[in-house]
Amino acid sequence: MHLAAWPVFLPLIAGFITLFAKAKGLLWQRVINLLTVLGLIILSIVLIKESSAGSIHVYLLGNWVAPFGIVLVLDQLSALMVAVTSLLALAALAYAMATDTDAEGAHFHVMFLILLFGLNGAFLTGDLFNLFVFFEVLLLASYGLLLHGGGSLRAKAGLHYVIINMFGATLFLFAVGTLYGIVGTLNIADMAAKVAVLPEQDLGIIAAAGLLLLVVFGMKAALFPLYLWMPIAYSNASAPVAAMFAIMTKVGLYAIVRVHGTVFGDGAGELANFYIPWLLGMGMLTMMLAAFAVMATKRLREQVAYLVLASVALLLISVGLANHLALSASFYYLIHSTLVAGGLFLLADIISRGRGSFDDRLESGNAMPSAILIGVMFMFGIVAITGIPPLSGFFGKVLILSASLDHQWSGLVLGVVLVASFLMIITMARTGSTLFYNVLPITEKNVKSTNHELANSDSINVSSSSISSRISTIAVISLFAMSPLLVLFAQPITAFTESAAKQQFNSKNYIESVLSKRAIESEKN
Amino acid sequence: MEWLLALVIGVLTATGVYLTLRMRTFPVVMGLTLLAYGVNVFLFAMGRLTIGYPAVIDPAAQAYSDPLPQALVLTAIVIAFGMTAFLIVLALKARGELGNDHVDGLDLGKDELPLEKNNLEKEQQQRSKSIPQENKQ
Numbered sequence: 001m002h003l004a005a006w007p008v009f010l011p012l013i014a015g016f017i018t019l020f021a022k023a024k025g026l027l028w029q030r031v032i033n034l035l036t037v038l039g040l041i042i043l044s045i046v047l048i049k050e051s052s053a054g055s056i057h058v059y060l061l062g063n064w065v066a067p068f069g070i071v072l073v074l075d076q077l078s079a080l081m082v083a084v085t086s087l088l089a090l091a092a093l094a095y096a097m098a099t100d101t102d103a104e105g106a107h108f109h110v111m112f113l114i115l116l117f118g119l120n121g122a123f124l125t126g127d128l129f130n131l132f133v134f135f136e137v138l139l140l141a142s143y144g145l146l147l148h149g150g151g152s153l154r155a156k157a158g159l160h161y162v163i164i165n166m167f168g169a170t171l172f173l174f175a176v177g178t179l180y181g182i183v184g185t186l187n188i189a190d191m192a193a194k195v196a197v198l199p200e201q202d203l204g205i206i207a208a209a210g211l212l213l214l215v216v217f218g219m220k221a222a223l224f225p226l227y228l229w230m231p232i233a234y235s236n237a238s239a240p241v242a243a244m245f246a247i248m249t250k251v252g253l254y255a256i257v258r259v260h261g262t263v264f265g266d267g268a269g270e271l272a273n274f275y276i277p278w279l280l281g282m283g284m285l286t287m288m289l290a291a292f293a294v295m296a297t298k299r300l301r302e303q304v305a306y307l308v309l310a311s312v313a314l315l316l317i318s319v320g321l322a323n324h325l326a327l328s329a330s331f332y333y334l335i336h337s338t339l340v341a342g343g344l345f346l347l348a349d350i351i352s353r354g355r356g357s358f359d360d361r362l363e364s365g366n367a368m369p370s371a372i373l374i375g376v377m378f379m380f381g382i383v384a385i386t387g388i389p390p391l392s393g394f395f396g397k398v399l400i401l402s403a404s405l406d407h408q409w410s411g412l413v414l415g416v417v418l419v420a421s422f423l424m425i426i427t428m429a430r431t432g433s434t435l436f437y438n439v440l441p442i443t444e445k446n447v448k449s450t451n452h453e454l455a456n457s458d459s460i461n462v463s464s465s466s467i468s469s470r471i472s473t474i475a476v477i478s479l480f481a482m483s484p485l486l487v488l489f490a491q492p493i494t495a496f497t498e499s500a501a502k503q504q505f506n507s508k509n510y511i512e513s514v515l516s517k518r519a520i521e522s523e524k525n
Numbered sequence: 526m527e528w529l530l531a532l533v534i535g536v537l538t539a540t541g542v543y544l545t546l547r548m549r550t551f552p553v554v555m556g557l558t559l560l561a562y563g564v565n566v567f568l569f570a571m572g573r574l575t576i577g578y579p580a581v582i583d584p585a586a587q588a589y590s591d592p593l594p595q596a597l598v599l600t601a602i603v604i605a606f607g608m609t610a611f612l613i614v615l616a617l618k619a620r621g622e623l624g625n626d627h628v629d630g631l632d633l634g635k636d637e638l639p640l641e642k643n644n645l646e647k648e649q650q651q652r653s654k655s656i657p658q659e660n661k662q
Contacts, residue, residue, distance in 0.1 A: 181571035
């Protein structure tokens with residue numbers, strides 16, 4: 001069974017092929033990329049089916065037994081993350097092709113596939129140093145994607161993004177080195193088993209290394225005070241790339257759940273859950289600041305970036321509640337927020353294209369073409385992401401808040417989440433009315449300038465513009481359609497997330513499955 | 526020997542952090558490079574300092590040095606090298622696009638004054654230069 005290895009190596013191999021297919025033209029690259037992403041979706045359905053029985057699949061790379069070799073571990077959480085990633089990737093890719101974003105610079109498809117390779121690898125690996133390597137792979141691909149298309153704003157945002165992530169990589173190595181120096185292993189399962197029986201004089205240094213690791217993952221997940229790079233990078237990336245970045249903050253969150261949840265989980269003896277108060281407190285601060293920032297920004301893309309930040313903060317809070325109901329709720333909310341946020345980034349791009357020279361600035365501009373359809377989509381997306389019933393944002397928030405009721409900080413959590421959501425609802429209502437209702441009165445001059453702008457922007461491909469706008473609209477709608485689907489199929493989905501959360505909390509099972517995996521004997525007959 | 530190694534790691538890291546906080550891109554690149562050096566030595570030391578022992582199994586050996594940190598350092602060096610190369614190219618690109626090498630793309634004077642203040646002073650200097658010229662005329 002090579003099941004756990006496929007989602008990692010399929011995009012890598014396809015990435016190399018795409019690199020060589022460049023000579024054949026963009027169409028070949030598009031076809032290969034699309035086929036790969038479709039393959040990943042099929043693969044992730046198989047993965048979810050395989051893992052939903054509750055067993056943990058362990059794949060020994062090079063047939064080396066854990067803890068000596070590197071292992072890939074497929075459990076329900078990994079399968080879920082891979083599935084969400086490939087769904088998002090399909091929509092982002094469709095949008096990139098429809099709007100010709102991929103033609104703006106070289107190697108968009110190669111970097112896209114390598115990003116998928118890094119993401120899937122990070123979700124599936126069971127080794128801390130291997131996690132570092134996959135982080136670097138996905139970051140390097142994301143640097144290229146962020147800069148894709150060029151421009152001075154992107155260069156500036158990219159510079160900040162690269163520098164902070166290189167610094168993060170150094171911190172990661174310091175933390176990993178310290179852990180290895182004391183515990184003597186890099187395998188997450190083996191590390192969890194050894195941390196549980198740590199001698200007393202080593203507790204302090206392991207706790208320090210654990211918190212250093214939390215800083216690194218917090219940097220990726222945009223935890224306060226390490227989130228300042230995030231809105232700049234996200235709002236300056238091209239739309240499909242920004243949509244793909246919606247999953248990148250979740251990688252940090254996943255790493256916290258996986259590494260800290262396993263190594264410093266309930267079974268860790270003295271150090272059990274020592275990082276939790278940090279996560280919860282900083283998560284609440286992040287959420288509040290994100291809500292204020294949503295109110296303060298003057299551009300739609302930045303606003304969406306801060307909405308993503310708020311959703312990540314809510315996820316961090318809910319992981320910080322440290323019970324399996326809250327963790328299950330956070331998995332549910334993670335599916336919702338990733339897909340809807342990706343859709344919102346795409347929609348923000350459609351809106352700013354439609355507004356011509358007014359771009360995405362939040363001031364009254366000209367009425368955009370097909371404003372009713374776009375407006376309805378915008379309202380739908382905002383209802384979903386701010387958590388107004390009946391869509392999945394509301395559902396996820398209810399699940400998280402009801403899981404927080406038994407917690408000793410429940411009052412504070414409820415207050416922060418509700419106030420922040422309220423502020424965001426008001427602000428986004430204001431944004432919607434600015435963009436769609438308070439348009440400039442139609443005068444001849446306005447109409448002329450709008451027509452002129454439209455003529456300019458569409459002069460390159462007039463014939464294909466209707467098809468391309470239709471495909472890009474479909475990409476957004478299909479992402480948003482996940483929201484009502486999440487509500488309609490809430491029962492099976494929450495059943496799955498609950499069993500994933502239970503599996504994550506049962507770290508003994510994880511440790512045993514990884515360490516007891518035997519190498520495959522060579523077949524002589 | 527251990528104190529020397531600890532000192533080296535400390536100095537490399539401290540210098541690296543200091544340079545990373547500078548405002549021009551070149552010192553930042555240097556800082557990140559020094560940080561990468563520091564962390565590489567640190568990783569190396571995490572296998573404990575041993576002298577003269579083999580890393581690979583040898584029946585005659587009395588003890589072994591840990592081979593894993595060496596593999597980790599090798600990986601870390603390669604990654605840091607690649608990233609630094611990328612960052613240098615990006616810094617050059619940003620220098621070209623933004624017209625200066627400030628990390629925020631601001632054009633600051635040599636005395637590192639804030640933008641508006643500096644412009645005001647430049648204008649004043651220009652005025653003060655131009656006035657005597659007019660007087661001479």
